Amino acid sequence: MTQSSQSLFAEHAYLPGGWRRNVLLEWNAEGTLTTVTPDSTAATPGVARAAGPVVPGMPNLHSHAFQRAMAGLTEYRANATDTFWSWRDLMYRFAARISPEGLAAIAQWLYIEMLKAGYTSVCEFHYVHHTPDGSRYANTAELAERVVDAAKASGIGMTMLPVLYQYSGFGARAPRDDQQRFINTPESLLDLLDRLRTARAEDASLRYGVAPHSLRAVSGDSLRALISGLDTMLPGAPVHIHIAEQTAEVDACLETEGARPVQWLLDRFDVDARWCLVHATHVDAAETAALAKSGAVAGLCLTTEANLGDGIFPAQEYLEAGGRFGIGSDSHIGVDWRSELRLLEYGQRLSRRQRNVLASADATHVADRLFAASLDGGARATGRAVGALQTGHRADWLVLDADHSSVAEHAPDAWLSGVVFCEHGETPILDVYAGGEKVVDNRRHRDEERAYSQYRIALAELLK
Ligand code: ZN
Numbered sequence: 001m002t003q004s005s006q007s008l009f010a011e012h013a014y015l016p017g018g019w020r021r022n023v024l025l026e027w028n029a030e031g032t033l034t035t036v037t038p039d040s041t042a043a044t045p046g047v048a049r050a051a052g053p054v055v056p057g058m059p060n061l062h063s064h065a066f067q068r069a070m071a072g073l074t075e076y077r078a079n080a081t082d083t084f085w086s087w088r089d090l091m092y093r094f095a096a097r098i099s100p101e102g103l104a105a106i107a108q109w110l111y112i113e114m115l116k117a118g119y120t121s122v123c124e125f126h127y128v129h130h131t132p133d134g135s136r137y138a139n140t141a142e143l144a145e146r147v148v149d150a151a152k153a154s155g156i157g158m159t160m161l162p163v164l165y166q167y168s169g170f171g172a173r174a175p176r177d178d179q180q181r182f183i184n185t186p187e188s189l190l191d192l193l194d195r196l197r198t199a200r201a202e203d204a205s206l207r208y209g210v211a212p213h214s215l216r217a218v219s220g221d222s223l224r225a226l227i228s229g230l231d232t233m234l235p236g237a238p239v240h241i242h243i244a245e246q247t248a249e250v251d252a253c254l255e256t257e258g259a260r261p262v263q264w265l266l267d268r269f270d271v272d273a274r275w276c277l278v279h280a281t282h283v284d285a286a287e288t289a290a291l292a293k294s295g296a297v298a299g300l301c302l303t304t305e306a307n308l309g310d311g312i313f314p315a316q317e318y319l320e321a322g323g324r325f326g327i328g329s330d331s332h333i334g335v336d337w338r339s340e341l342r343l344l345e346y347g348q349r350l351s352r353r354q355r356n357v358l359a360s361a362d363a364t365h366v367a368d369r370l371f372a373a374s375l376d377g378g379a380r381a382t383g384r385a386v387g388a389l390q391t392g393h394r395a396d397w398l399v400l401d402a403d404h405s406s407v408a409e410h411a412p413d414a415w416l417s418g419v420v421f422c423e424h425g426e427t428p429i430l431d432v433y434a435g436g437e438k439v440v441d442n443r444r445h446r447d448e449e450r451a452y453s454q455y456r457i458a459l460a461e462l463l464k
Helices: 065-070 084-095 100-117 142-154 177-182 186-199 220-233 247-257 261-268 285-294 302-307 315-320 337-352 366-382 412-421 448-462
Strands: 007-015 018-027 033-037 054-056 058-063 119-126 157-164 206-208 239-242 275-278 297-300 324-327 397-400 429-434 437-441
Touching: 018 412, 058 100, 058 275, 058 297, 058 324, 058 366, 065 084, 065 100, 065 448, 084 177, 100 119, 100 142, 100 429, 100 437, 100 448, 119 142, 119 239, 119 366, 119 429, 142 157, 142 186, 142 206, 157 186, 157 220, 157 366, 186 206, 186 220, 247 261, 261 285, 285 315, 297 366, 302 337, 315 324, 315 337, 324 337, 324 366, 337 366, 337 412, 366 412
Parallel strands: 007 054, 058 119, 119 157, 157 206, 239 275, 275 297, 297 324
Antiparallel strands: 007 018, 018 033, 054 397, 397 429, 429 437
């Protein structure tokens, strides 16, 4: 790398604490920020200038890559009452047809879409492990490796979370035939993870953890065995779980386990900052307060939760209790962190008939508060040093288009409001840097034409 490719001058950059002027960003060959200097001089020779205001890249804390290929294909009525569960039957039929090559093409296109939208990290909750009939690939980590390779090729940072899916329901019910591609024991899943990290070693852009799928898909004993095995291999690595997306699973948990899912987990496990509870949608007041206190991250996936008709998370109470959250695009019905944050606030506005619900006395601009909180919570969920323009963190950021109508002529304290709440024309995100590399230049990813044509071939094959 030349010296000029390792430094960038930004007239305005969003540092921890807010907007600063004349910020010099410098990073090393590994893609890690080495200095972040506000109030610096602009005229250093050889230093490139950012084309507009610079903000940190957003972590995407929840993704099922293959589901990208289903987006837009389940928006019709197939039953008198369509629900999450009827959608899941369609999704399983789709998952049954995915090939290793198809998954690689879908994942790579998805990660390019994420980068273009300003997501610079992704947590992949990866559960399609085996061949369509449930037998193992010669390399049990075959599909996970394809997904890791797709992330590397696109330039996005990844936290790969192989999923333990063991049972079809509470009470250790046997898996269904259409779940055979997902099924492992704690031992076989840990073995898969060990192969994976041997073949694709952790580095500054790749980290591993695990994802027990949900309390319906694991037992208390298997969850304990999984975490203890993980701690032998990768102490303190991230643990993500789907927790309370559906009222039916809350009811089933109450019936078989005698407690609501979040309460059950908090009572039995040492839930702390390494945990991400995805879709903590259905929580009562005591669970909301206890989850906030635990330091775990609530993984909110607003566009998917709206698309699937899940319900509305009590965001105001949770934020008032000091709870942390991040956002994920999950089923990828949309891939845009701005929509996730907008919908987070709009769900509250519509149900309360108020405005600016998620602002606070200290942070009166809703977008600024939600942006800062989702950077912080999302970064925590990745287990990587991301989500802030500060020394030692990844050189991940977005350059906004200063001429875009959501930003132009506005004062800096209104920029994030325009970026998050306005939907006018093309994205205001102009350039994207991930690990110090400019992977999106003037709204185009370096590899987007090739990846899109591969994606279309994979999709045509799936829909044949
Ligand atoms: Zn999910």
